[in-house]
Amino acid sequence: MSPREIFALRDHLGAELKGRTISDAQDVVSLTDILSQTVLGGRLHELSGRAVLLKLSDQLRSGLAMIELDGIARRMLLCPPDLNPAHLDALIADAGIDAVVTDEPDRWAGSGVSLVVTAQLPPKATAPARTERATEWLMLTSGTSGVPKIVGHTLEALTGAIVAEGPARGPAPVWATFYDIRRYGGLQIFLRAILSGGSMVLSDPHEALGDHVARLKARGVSHVSGTPSHWRKLLMSGSAAQFAPAYVRLSGEIADQAVLDGLKAAFPKSSVGHAYASTEAGVGFAVNDGLEGFPADYLGNRNGVEMKVVDGSLRIRSTRTAHAYVGRGAAALTDHDGFVDSGDIVERRGDRYYFVGRRGGIINIGGLKVHPEEIEAVINRHPDVRMSRAKSRKSPITGGIVVADVILTEGTDPARAKDIRDQILDRCRAQLASHKVPAVIRFVEALDVTPAGKLARTDA
Amino acid sequence: MSVRSKVIEAIRQIAKEQKVALPELSDDLSLHETGFDSLAFAILVARLEDDTGVDPFTISEDAAFPATVGDFVRAYENVPA
Numbered sequence: 001m002s003p004r005e006i007f008a009l010r011d012h013l014g015a016e017l018k019g020r021t022i023s024d025a026q027d028v029v030s031l032t033d034i035l036s037q038t039v040l041g042g043r044l045h046e047l048s049g050r051a052v053l054l055k056l057s058d059q060l061r062s063g064l065a066m067i068e069l070d071g072i073a074r075r076m077l078l079c080p081p082d083l084n085p086a087h088l089d090a091l092i093a094d095a096g097i098d099a100v101v102t103d104e105p106d107r108w109a110g111s112g113v114s115l116v117v118t119a120q121l122p123p124k125a126t127a128p129a130r131t132e133r134a135t136e137w138l139m140l141t142s143g144t145s146g147v148p149k150i151v152g153h154t155l156e157a158l159t160g161a162i163v164a165e166g167p168a169r170g171p172a173p174v175w176a177t178f179y180d181i182r183r184y185g186g187l188q189i190f191l192r193a194i195l196s197g198g199s200m201v202l203s204d205p206h207e208a209l210g211d212h213v214a215r216l217k218a219r220g221v222s223h224v225s226g227t228p229s230h231w232r233k234l235l236m237s238g239s240a241a242q243f244a245p246a247y248v249r250l251s252g253e254i255a256d257q258a259v260l261d262g263l264k265a266a267f268p269k270s271s272v273g274h275a276y277a278s279t280e281a282g283v284g285f286a287v288n289d290g291l292e293g294f295p296a297d298y299l300g301n302r303n304g305v306e307m308k309v310v311d312g313s314l315r316i317r318s319t320r321t322a323h324a325y326v327g328r329g330a331a332a333l334t335d336h337d338g339f340v341d342s343g344d345i346v347e348r349r350g351d352r353y354y355f356v357g358r359r360g361g362i363i364n365i366g367g368l369k370v371h372p373e374e375i376e377a378v379i380n381r382h383p384d385v386r387m388s389r390a391k392s393r394k395s396p397i398t399g400g401i402v403v404a405d406v407i408l409t410e411g412t413d414p415a416r417a418k419d420i421r422d423q424i425l426d427r428c429r430a431q432l433a434s435h436k437v438p439a440v441i442r443f444v445e446a447l448d449v450t451p452a453g454k455l456a457r458t459d460a
Numbered sequence: 461m462s463v464r465s466k467v468i469e470a471i472r473q474i475a476k477e478q479k480v481a482l483p484e485l486s487d488d489l490s491l492h493e494t495g496f497d498s499l500a501f502a503i504l505v506a507r508l509e510d511d512t513g514v515d516p517f518t519i520s521e522d523a524a525f526p527a528t529v530g531d532f533v534r535a536y537e538n539v540p541a
Contacts, residue, residue, distance in 0.1 A: 366498075366499070366502075393506060394518075395502040395505065395506060396505060396515065396517040396518045397498050397501045397502040397505055397517070397525075398498050398499060398502040401499075401502045401503065401506055403506065422477075425477055429477070434499060435499060439499075439502060439503035439506045439507070440503070440506050440507055440510060442510075
């Protein structure tokens with residue numbers, strides 16, 4: 001491949017589009033001028049051809065460093081903020097890391113990584129760099145325990161869905177996401193902002209939700225993405241009022257009809273869509289008809305994404321999937337036909353497929369397999385319910401029973417709790433097999449959400 | 461509310477939910493004759509644990525599951541405080 005054919009992030013940016021910015025709660029940086037600036041203290045050339053660990057405490061410097069490093073470094077490993085430091089040594093060995101970009105250089109003195117480059121704001125003026133190579137993007141899976149897997153992508157694979165959709169109509173979007181951009185879901189939004197000629201407003205884990213939404217409004221955010229759990233929290237907070245994004249996007253968890261309807265009611269003028277993507281499988285598809293699940297004719301080959309269902313699990317083959325797990329003893333990422341097994345279990349009803357849960361998330365109820373998500377979807381459809389979590393509880397009689405924690409919609413009269421409980425149980429009995437009907441329903445104020453924005457199921 | 465009335469009320473509530481036609485409840489009635497299946501009993505034990513704070517069938521490893529309604533009620537009444 002000649003260098004002319006390689007597009008790095010810098011080649012999607014240019015000074016011709018004015019007023020583009022990337023910002024967080026503290027700083028605003030111009031994307032229009034970014035190609036003649038550096039957050040790496042002008043040391044980018046030292047990182048040429050290196051395997052770089054991107055270990056920064058904030059998203060803004062991370063995003064700016066990605067723009068500089070892409071097309072220069074041989075590979076870069078993105079560290080999400082919740083990475084367990086005890087796993088760093090194993091990841092550094094598996095990815096062959098020989099340089100680190102950090103804002104805590106003292107921590108890396110004597111670490112064995114030979115090159116330590118400090119990233120700092122504000123950016124300084126520098127001569128624009130030229131793309132040298134196709135950098136390998138390494139991301140970490142968000143699994144629950146053990147060392148996360150390293151997933152290898154190229155920029156071409158990461159941006160495949162964005163390029164396929166073509167440029168957005170109308171004014172350049174201002175994107176925001178509740179995700180961290182060092183995770184797949186958040187990175188997709190960062191890349192969309194760069195490729196679309198738009199701007200990006202980053203999240204801040206220390207910021208109250210109301211302040212975050214106020215910031216999104218003040219910066220003119222038009223396109224917002226998050227998990228269904230992120231969106232349910234926003235709906236519960238009451239902060240959605242007076243915010244009117246043009247596009248509301250859900251991904252990362254099952255978008256059930258209740259959350260889609262809730263968002264449509266809260267944002268009547270917005271288009272509400274859900275997307276299916278994972279770190280390994282890449283972006284599969286987007287659904288924009290306002291309904292949960294996806295049309296059955298999405299299976300087969302559609303716009304270069306091939307999908308099939310094997311043993312109930314969705315498998316995907318496309319140029320947007322990751323190309324490998326990286327490291328010693330890394331497992332194969334695809335089956336022998338090149339399909340990624342998503343582990344997401346789907347079920348066909350009529351002319352549509354519905355997500356019923358994760359293969360790894362099955363709970364055992366008296367010897368029968370139950371997907372907690374399937375129960376939650378029924379509970380969530382009750383108009384007074386905002387969010388729920390089903391899990392198993394030990395029983396001396398049957399081994400296990402289903403119990404559910406439920407958050408009621410804001411402003412629900414607590415005196416109605418008993419009636420609502422009876423109504424939820426009636427609905428569950430009408431729509432679910434008897435062993436899936438919760439034995440106990442508890443009303444709670446909050447449910448834990450992981451740093452990756454997903455409902456925490458660790459004790460399930 | 462006494463332990464006994466808590467247990468009896470929970471049985472009636474679950475019978476209603478599970479559409480079980482309960483015979484008249486007496487201490488001599490065998491649990492089998494209540495019409496409850498194992499799932500209904502599992503629900504009963506879980507709810508009583510939430511309500512009373514105890515699960516007499518998990519506390520003691522050798523506790524035999526009761527045979528009659530009276531035995532079942534006494535299992536809750538006899539839990540040491």
